[in-house]
Amino acid sequence: MTLKITLGDLLHDCAANFADRPFVTMAETGQTVSYGAFEALTNRLAHGMQVRFGSGLGYAAIVLENSMEYLALTYALKKINVVEVSVNRAMRGAPLARMIDQTQAPVLFTSGAHLEALDQVRSGIPHLRALVMMDAADEARRLFPDLEVILFEELLAERIDHIVSPAKDTDTATILFTSGTTGVSKGCMLSHRYAVRTAENMIGPFRVTGGDCVYAPYPLSHIGAAYYDILPTMMTGGRVIMRDRFSLSNFWREVNEYGVTWYMMLGSVQQLLWASPPSDLEKSHRITRCWSTPAPVPKADFDARFNTHLIPGGGYGSTDAGWVVVPQWDHPGGIVLPHFDVEIQDDDGERLPAGKAGHVAVRPKEPGVMADGYFGMPERTLESRRNLWFQTGDIGRMDKDGLFYFLHRVSERIRVKGEMVSGYEVEEGILSHPALEDCAVIAIPGEMGEEDIKAFVTVKDGHSTSADALRAYCAGRMAKFMIPKHFVFLDEMPRTPTGKPEKGKLAAL
Incomplete structure (x- = not known):
């Protein structure tokens, strides 16, 4: 399959083809909706948003727990050509504010569980104009008297007819955040085609x-x-x-x-x-x-x-690069998809021969199948490309038959419990502590085949703190999975000639 269709139209077609079949069940409650009922909910929400917000919404941010309503919202936004900006619900502090405000989204869909975290970063989300609440609307009005607060149910219209979006399938549909290779989390601009190709190549x-x-x-x-x-x-x-x-x-x-x-x-x-x-x-x-x-x-x-x-492992991809390599049923080598080129390169960007491990570089053969850069970060987008190749920050190899094998990551990304963590953002949160002079975090092997975060800190003269105190401090400023499992206190931070913490030496401590 090589469909060229927007996600809203795709849902409409699927609902027509499978109308009475059960589509989604919430495991905790057993609540089940059919394809037809799910599209009806999506259409009611799409019409309601058009009436309430007009046609110039542009972007809508989401900080929510998984639910039928959240899933319907993601497709309703596609129908009215509004870009979904989905933020990990565990985020706290500066990263949370940055992700919500980066697109200047005027509307945030959220729930009472997140009001405290949002209140703590109120000054960092100045473009927000309205909150759509799944619950706790009264509490939201008390904490945010300057914002319009709308209960989700109030947004649902009576109309259930399908809205055909004016978008092309290569237009941006969603912004999802990835730690990328360096620095703060980046908003990957993903098209409708990106989503559809990913799904097609899972089937x-x-x-x-x-x-x-x-x-x-x-x-x-x-x-x-x-x-x-x-x-x-x-x-x-x-x-x-x-x-x-x-x-x-x-x-x-x-x-x-x-x-x-x-x-x-x-x-x-x-x-x-x-x-x-x-x-x-x-x-x-x-x-x-x-x-x-x-x-x-x-x-x-x-x-x-x-x-x-x-x-077997085989498959390879990322939010930035897309779904690039698919696994085989009974072989550990992955097959590069036909709308991508993959090359294993040396440090200078030159292609390496089969069997040699090196940097994984990817480029698309079709528009829209990779992220169209990082929102609001043209310099970061440019940095990630070299000689027309996207630099993944990963190490892999290709065998003589063209099969791909992922080996390991070389970037600042740290994988913790399925989450890709930006080491920069962990350091940013820790360094806001008034007693600390410097901080550097690295990944170390974890107990479950992944990684744990280890933080090295130096303390300012005349101040003191402890590992437990720092963990408690971090709990209010970052997602739980971002909090370092290990803290090491140093008298002096080892540095590179350019003044950066020398993480190679830290890893040996």
């Missing part, structure tokens, strides 16, 4: 059909849930079991109860399942295949214990 390798049911417990602010799980399922008429967040204690019960047939294990989920006590439910399910990234448990051992098929 074949993962053998997705209308008879399938996918388990989707990851945040909708990530491409994993939105484009790897839900969209390919929607395109084939299958079922989605959506959760607010992954729960180890509920996993096997829910996949059995809802008849799940495939799922992805982002972050340390594979290791968590492997380390859990054996259960009769882990063999009585209907799951026929799964995929893990990373995959610390050997395939043969995992398959034997859990009575399933673990698709």
Whole structure:
């Protein structure tokens, strides 16, 4: 398939084709909507936003827990050609304000759970004009008397007819944030085509059909849930079991109860399942295949214990680059998709021969299949390109048959519990502590096959603090997964000739 269609029109077509089939079920409650009912909710929301906000909205920010309403909102925005700016709900402090305000979005969809964090950064979101609340509207009015506060239900119109967006499929549909390779998190501008190609290229390798049911417990602010799980399922008429967040204690019960047939294990989920006590439910399910990234448990051992098929690593992509390499059913080497070129390069940008490890560089053969740069950061966009190649910041190799193998990352990104963390933003939050002079963070091997964050700090003369005090301080200023697990106090920070913390020496401490 090579569809050229906007996401709003795609939902409309799927709803017409699969109207009465169950589409999404919320695992925690069992609430289920059909394809037809889901599009009706989406259309009511789209019409309501047009009436309330007019045609010049441009961007709308979202800080929410997973829900039927959140998913409907993402498609309603596409129908009225408003760019979705989805922010990780765990964000706090300066990164939260920056992500909301970067596009000058005038409207934020959120819930009472986030009001305290938003109140703490009120001065950092000056362009906000309205809050659409899932709940706690009265509390929002008390905390933000200068903003228009609207309850979500009040936004729903009676009209349920489809709105055809004037957008082209190569226009920006969504801005999702990635840590990129250096500095603050960057807003990747993703087109409708980016989303559709990602989903299309999940269907074949993962053998997705209308008879399938996918388990989707990851945040909708990530491409994993939105484009790897839900969209390919929607395109084939299958079922989605959506959760607010992954729960180890509920996993096997829910996949059995809802008849799940495939799922992805982002972050340390594979290791968590492997380390859990054996259960009769882990063999009585209907799951026929799964995929893990990373995959610390050997395939043969995992398959034997859990009575399933673990698709070998193979696949490769990122929010910036798109879904570039697809895995094979029974081979660890990935296949480069036909609308991408992938090259393994040396430090000077020269192509390396087959079998040699080097920097992974990617370029598209079709418009819109990669992120169209970083919003509001033309210099960062330019830095990420060299000789027309996007520099991923990752290390890989290609064999003589053209199969791709991802090896490891060389950037400042740190992978913690499935989240890609910007080391810069962790340092930024820690350094706001009045007792600290300097800070540098690095990644170290974690217990679940991923990484932990280790922070090295120096304290100002005449001041004192402790690791526990710094963790408590960080809790109010950054997402929980960003808080360093380890703190090391130094008398002096080792530095490079240009004055930067010398992280190579820190890693040896």
